[in-house]
Amino acid sequence: MIKVVPINVSCTRTDFHIQIPMQSVSQLDRSHIYLGSQACASQISGSNYKIYARFDTCGIGPQKRNNTSMIVSILYVDFSMGGQEDVHEYEVQCEPKRKEASVHILSGSDPAQLSRRAEDIGQSELPEAEASESSDRGQDSSDVVFISICILAGVLMLIAVVGLVLL
16 A cells, blocks of 8 residues: 655745644654654644754755755655554755745655655645745745844944934
8 A cells, every 4th residue: 555645845944844634644653754863753733743843953954956055854754564664755855045845755655656646635735735825924024024123223223323423
């Protein structure tokens, strides 16, 4: 039997957000889904396994691909039972400047078929993906607010310096 694991991955400028619906891997303990190392195992949140990992943890590292800086790690979903090893590996990537994430199957029962079925199931998960996108928009607006505050502080400092010089 081929196990299909739909994975919703997004990223910010500093971390990965990975979600896997529990019903797709209901027989697994959360410790069997991890990023980089078993120390970065998933957590259960609602009906999903979730991993929130900063780029400086969990075996995540920078790479250059097509002259673009990417943050890359390996997501493991371990279906092994009774001495029979069955670990699916997925490469998760993030381009931090654009906050674009992707996931690619590296190994599993049948990577080609898993990829097609994961895309099909991923399409049925669109409402959740849209919710994730709206939270990313919240992150984008917080970046704008932060930059605006920094600019305002700089302008106020400049006014103070000019005022001191004129005295």
